[in-house]
Amino acid sequence: MLQLWKVVRPARQLELHRLILLLIAFSLGSMGFLAYYVSTSPKAKEPLPLPLGDCSSGGAAGPGPARPPVPPRPPRPPETARTEPVVLVFVESAYSQLGQEIVAILESSRFRYSTELAPGRGDMPTLTDNTHGRYVLVIYENLLKYVNLDAWSRELLDRYCVEYGVGIIGFFRAHEHSLLSAQLKGFPLFLHSNLGLRDYQVNPSAPLLHLTRPSRLEPGPLPGDDWTIFQSNHSTYEPVLLASLRPAEPAVPGPVLRRARLPTVVQDLGLHDGIQRVLFGHGLSFWLHKLIFVDAVAYLTGKRLCLDLDRYILVDIDDIFVGKEGTRMKVADVEALLTTQNKLRTLVPNFTFNLGFSGKFYHTGTEEEDAGDDMLLKHRKEFWWFPHMWSHMQPHLFHNRSVLADQMRLNKQFALEHGIPTDLGYAVAPHHSGVYPIHTQLYEAWKSVWGIQVTSTEEYPHLRPARYRRGFIHNGIMVLPRQTCGLFTHTIFYNEYPGGSRELDRSIRGGELFLTVLLNPISIFMTHLSNYGNDRLGLYTFESLVRFLQCWTRLRLQTLPPVPLAQKYFELFPQERSPLWQNPCDDKRHKDIWSKEKTCDRLPKFLIVGPQKTGTTAIHFFLSLHPAVTSSFPSPSTFEEIQFFNSPNYHKGIDWYMDFFPVPSNASTDFLFEKSATYFDSEVVPRRGAALLPRAKIITVLTNPADRAYSWYQHQRAHGDPVALNYTFYQVISASSQTPLALRSLQNRCLVPGYYSTHLQRWLTYYPSGQLLIVDGQELRTNPAASMESIQKFLGITPFLNYTRTLRFDDDKGFWCQGLEGGKTRCLGRSKGRRYPDMDTESRLFLTDFFRNHNLELSKLLSRLGQPVPSWLREELQHSSLG
Secondary structure, three states: OHHHHHHHHHHHHHHHHHHHHHHHHHHHHHHHHHHHHHHOOOOOOOOOOOOOOOOOOOOOOOOOOOOOOOOOOOOOHHHHHOOOOOOEEEOOOOHHHHHHHHHHHHHHHOOOEEEEEOOOOOOOOEEEEEEEEOOEEEEEEEEHHHHHHOOHHHHHHHHHHHHOEEEEEEEEOOOOOOOOOOEEEOOOOOOEEOOOOOEEEOOOOOOOOOOOOOOOOOEEEOOOOEEEEEEEEOOOEEEEHHHHHHHOOOOOOOHHHOOOOOOEEEEEEEOOOOOEEEEEEOOOHHHHHHHHHHHHHHHHOOOHHHHHHEEEEEEEEEEEEOOOOOOOOOOOHHHHHHHHHHHHHHHOOOOEEEEEEOHHHHHOHHHHHHHHHHHHOOHHHHEEEEEEEOOOOOOHOOOHHHHHHHHHHHHHHHHHHHHOOOOOEEEHHHHHHOOOOOOOHHHHHHHHHHOEEEEEEEOOOOOOHHHHOOEEEOOOOOEEEEEEEOOOOOOOOOOOOOHHHHHHHHHOOOOHHHHHHHHHHEEEEEEEEHHOOOOOOHHHHHHHHHHEEEEEHHEEEEOOOOHHHHHHHHHHHHHHHOOOOHHHHOOHHHOOOOOOOOOOOHHEEEEEOOOOOOOOHHHHHHHHHOOOOOOOOOOOEEEEEOOOOOOOHHHHHHHHHHHOOOOOOOOOOOEEEOOOHHHHHOOHHHHHHHHHHHOOEEEEEEOOOHHHHHHHHHHHHHHOOOHHHHHOHHHHHOOOOOOOHHHHHHHHHHHHHOOOOHHHHHHHHOHHHHHHEEEHHHHHOOOOOHHHHHHHHHHHHOOOHHHHHHEEEOOOOOOOEEOOHHHHHEOOOOOOOOOOOOOOOEEEEHHHOOOOOHHHHHHHHHHHOOOOHHHHHHHHHHHHHHH
């Protein structure tokens, strides 16, 4: 029996091992099959929710609860008009999040502001200029920095606020060390902090409400558990936003327990100390706080900084007929587009989707998608239409205007054959190519083929941050800022939205998309054909957005066609009509949509900016003798001066400007430059120059402003100016404001360029002092080699040219010229170095007195900059002190 067991036992163990192996193999096979099934079977899609259909807890979207009568607002002191419309913002640091959020809203609203680090003690910035207030509103990122100011600073600020009718906005952000309950120092107001809140509601009686529409109770938790609520029995405090404690929160001490709604934002009506304030018990991370903050700014500034209620929105649908199979619209999608458009028209007067087409791709989808193309054309009169490029190519790739125009004509012929309207006057270039940076051929072709009056781009001046986008006019075409809405060509499914579907809903419900409409009076949104097929995210997004805006704001939404819309934009922002050209090579996106035939190497490395009659032409001549330095080509109308930055030439664009410069053989060692002596005293040139040439070096030549004025007068006489011929120099410089306009114009050109310190400070606003060289005009006349040595060192030019050997004084000319072989010279033209009678004593005394303060300010400025004082200035200051 034992022997039998010894034989059977191994056999049974072998069968058991086989069974285990079979089980393992079966399990692995099952797992593989399951994995294959899961990966190949249709994925369960997150259902697309219906667009927002009501305001909060019930009822249809509409006007919301009626606003009860607002109690009379405490009278504002009439001195409010004595303040500049500038907001003073005290921040914790240059990088604090809340401070950046405050600034972002002010910038988006186009409100002027100044930031200061919040002083703990002392160092309060200057608040007044004589009897004029510098600020219309004060904002504290940290309310406690205001409350805990030292007595002197607090009294100074409060007295300013009372005298000038200036309000204060303050934020209290609780942290882990904050007292749970405390009285705000110096105020009849208690704070209860580090709370979790839910179920918020706007108080319809709050006087500050302007954009904000009081809604029904909004259920749900507020983000975070670091909220602060306010408690007071004083009549000066009016709740603005109310919420309830979360059930798990500990009880708040005092009678506040019995109140169902607790204020997280309160309005101080100024009944306590004469200063109106709005206090927030949290930051701006909660969307509704942003909305109330905008209203608070409007209220506390007496609506001097206030956004209007009118909002114009235009929804562009790019790439009609373009797109790969599976992403295009089908018949049902077009029907949904029409249905949603009709619904939106009941909420937004004149709402119409604006369709941009490329005819080459018509009928290039599946059979169902081709039927969708036909459905769009069947209902073509229900929409607005605008052209893309025929083949959807980027216009900057076309260097020949005729070829570019031919492509446009193909698209126009397609439109005419299919009955698509062609008279909208609006076009958009694929990928914004050629719109900005400017591709001149595109603008010319647009006008000749389509009669385009309006386009839009998200690239001016840069894509990000979006709040800086602006409009401009070029070559008769109005360019409007275009906004993104989070919908791109690849965002076609709700459950595959980048960051999750909640990210899209957050953008709509108080997030980026909501704020775009809130803070911009005109919004053109870029969407794509693919956003209206599949899950139809475009329809969901804009219907939800419009309904949410109507629930929570009093905005009057409407739509205009592109041309009237552009006219409205430049009525609102006339200062944007003139563009500000940037360097395309400083932005990778711009460089990618700029013609490869163009190069930033053709932009100058330095500018000689004047002023006139100080020797700038001589420097231009001397520098042109250097082998590594090349001047701009002469202009047929202004000779050696281009005068780009301060004349109508600026509106011709940078292509026109760069045509005045050669392509350098070696961009690192060759120095291109231009000289325009009228740049120095221009109010617009420093800003324009710094935008296009931020690293350029600036050379100016200063001589005695009295001598400069006299030289200009003699220059005008030599050129036959009737005013200079008919009036003496003294009559010109001493003319009163009652004299003829032509006389005052000559007087200004004699005197105003001599306000040296004023003009230099303007240049220093846009260029660092290390990029500015001030040449002593008297030294340039007597010892030009020394001046040229300083200029070469300043520019870093190699090789170093010895001007002592290069220049020679010409007795006949009375000035320095280029020395040639055989003792000959090459000099400037007859008009340069002209001799004229000495200035009369009366005029000299008048100008010495007139320029005394200007020269003194120049001396102080040069001292601050660490620059040497020119010899002529030292002499003038000595004479002034003796006088």
